[in-house]
Amino acid sequence: MNLKAKNTPQLWVFVIGNICFLFWMIFPNYLNELSKEIDILTFLKMLGYAIAPILLFLLNGLVSSDQKAVLVYWRFKDPLPGAEAFTKLSKKDYRINRGKLKEIYGVLPKGPKQQNKLWYKIYQKNSSNLIIQASQGGFLLARDLTSLSVLFVLFLGVPVLIIGSWPISFFYFGVLVLQYLVVCRVAQIKGRRFVNNVLAIESSQV
Numbered sequence: 001m002n003l004k005a006k007n008t009p010q011l012w013v014f015v016i017g018n019i020c021f022l023f024w025m026i027f028p029n030y031l032n033e034l035s036k037e038i039d040i041l042t043f044l045k046m047l048g049y050a051i052a053p054i055l056l057f058l059l060n061g062l063v064s065s066d067q068k069a070v071l072v073y074w075r076f077k078d079p080l081p082g083a084e085a086f087t088k089l090s091k092k093d094y095r096i097n098r099g100k101l102k103e104i105y106g107v108l109p110k111g112p113k114q115q116n117k118l119w120y121k122i123y124q125k126n127s128s129n130l131i132i133q134a135s136q137g138g139f140l141l142a143r144d145l146t147s148l149s150v151l152f153v154l155f156l157g158v159p160v161l162i163i164g165s166w167p168i169s170f171f172y173f174g175v176l177v178l179q180y181l182v183v184c185r186v187a188q189i190k191g192r193r194f195v196n197n198v199l200a201i202e203s204s205q206v
Contacts (some may be wrong), residue, residue: 059151072187078112082119084111085199087130093196096202101147104202123198132201135194142187149180 063071069079081089086108090096102108105122108113126132157176160169 001006025072063147066145069189071150071189072143072146072184072191078116080116081195082116082123083112085115085195086117086150087115089192093200095200096196100203101199119195119198122202126198126201129201132194132197135197139190140189141192142183142190145183146180146187149176149183152176153180 066079069081070076071078073081085096086101087110090098090101098108105118110117123132153173153176157173161173163169164172
């Protein structure tokens with residue numbers, strides 16, 4: 001089972017949690033009376049809100065890795081974390097022996113694309129390491145949660161903000177934005193840690 005497949009249950013928990021929160025925000029009274037009487041219009045609304053997050057989950061698979069990186073790091077050019085592996089990230093991690101890396105690979109690159117290319121080469125060499133696999137899995141999960149959070153804001157938060165009841169709709173929209181900011185920050189940290197773990201393991205080998 002690959003790392004993305006392993007992360008699927010957590011992504012579904014995230015989606016279901018958002019569905020439940022949306023129902024609680026939009027239909028607090030209807031949920032209490034659902035067992036007594038089911039209104040057709042209300043039922044259709046609830047069905048629509050239930051299907052929307054599932055569609056968003058499927059749409060998330062259509063977002064490329066580079067696009068997800070843009071949503072995480074807020075950079076349109078060279079957004080992948082490996083693009084600053086040698087000029088920034090490796091200098092801040094005491095575990096990384098930059099001298100050893102220079103012995104193996106020569107002068108370390110400074111251009112973003114060249115940095116990411118060399119970093120990916122080192123990652124491929126050490127991809128079977130369990131620490132690296134765990135680190136990569138954590139980053140991929142946080143990155144996908146970030147992508148889903150943006151889709152929730154755009155396709156659930158904005159419509160609810162427009163057609164929903166004030167101030168509940170504004171509160172719901174604010175929670176979705178906050179959710180995105182939190183998971184985005186987590187993804188940024190995990191992505192940089194993933195990059196550094198690869199370099200630390202490579203530079204520690206005899």
